[in-house]
């Protein structure tokens with residue numbers, strides 16, 4: 001079998017550049033192209049130069065449909081509206097699509113999942129092994145502790161991040177809610193400002209910090225009278241995400257149409 005041909009949408013972004021390098025470093029994978037939106041200052045630049053590898057003779061292009069035709073797996077770390085459009089292209093071409101973009105609305109996720117009827121699509125707010133293990137542990141701890149333990153999800157990211165809470169924080173909140181047997185939407189408290197009143201028993205709270213170059217830090221705090229259980233993950237750099245994404249892309253290559261998660265890749269599915 002030849003190399004897994006990987007196309008990278010948003011190839012000049014923080015993650016896009018990491019993904020070019022991670023694909024280049026991975027045996028059995030080859031970068032076949034990358035896109036940036038029209039008008040991007042990186043449009044037409046060599047992908048190898050963008051990733052700090054030196055020229056590889058492939059230039060950042062605009063035509064995402066052509067990238068789906070040329071690739072075995074296309075990777076999307078862009079913005080929500082673009083991810084939805086890319087899911088439609090996956091459905092049209094049947095090409096596998098891996099989505100790491102966060103900040104998607106419920107409607108946007110439903111549209112992406114519908115495209116999973118026609119192409120293999122993996123969507124995950126966090127591609128690191130550690131966070132995906134943490135999701136499992138949080139669900140178990142939340143199932144073991146009752147509502148005397150107030151659950152708070154705390155996250156910190158770099159100053160450029162545009163969505164809040166992070167996709168990972170929401171996934172951790174969802175895991176905690178699943179452990180408790182409740183719907184996150186019914187108990188989530190995402191905004192506190194002014195005289196908001198005492199904490200409601202059973203709520204799952206979120207707090208967001210932004211600053212500097214923090215790659216991604218998440219904690220789930222179970223706070224009771226007399227003790228706190230704190231489960232945390234810290235990404236030291238973005239390589240954990242890009243390496244995880246390429247592992248997931250290799251896993252997705254050749255799968256039947258469907259919607260997959262990192263749990264499937266890591267063998268954590270129940």
Ligand SMILES: NC(=O)C1=CN([C@@H]2O[C@H](COP(=O)(O)OP(=O)(O)OC[C@H]3O[C@@H](n4cnc5c(N)ncnc54)[C@H](OP(=O)(O)O)[C@@H]3O)[C@@H](O)[C@H]2O)C=CC1
Nearest residue numbers: 010012013014015040077078082100101102125126127241
């Ligand atoms: N799942 C995971 O493990 C991780 C997820 N993320 C998520 O990935 C996303 C991207 O993060 P990050 O790389 O830091 O963000 P960046 O803003 O650095 O990168 C996004 C890139 O996508 C480009 N883009 C926007 N629209 C399109 C389009 N229609 N077609 C092609 N490219 C497009 C942008 O171009 P331009 O700037 O010119 O508009 C930009 O280069 C975020 O949602 C983030 O939360 C990040 C890290 C890990």
Ligand SMILES: O=C(O)C1=N[C@H](C(=O)O)C[C@H](O)C1
Nearest residue numbers: 102125126161166167168216
């Ligand atoms: O924007 C980022 O940088 C990250 N986003 C993801 C999220 O929203 O959870 C994953 C990671 O924490 C980095």
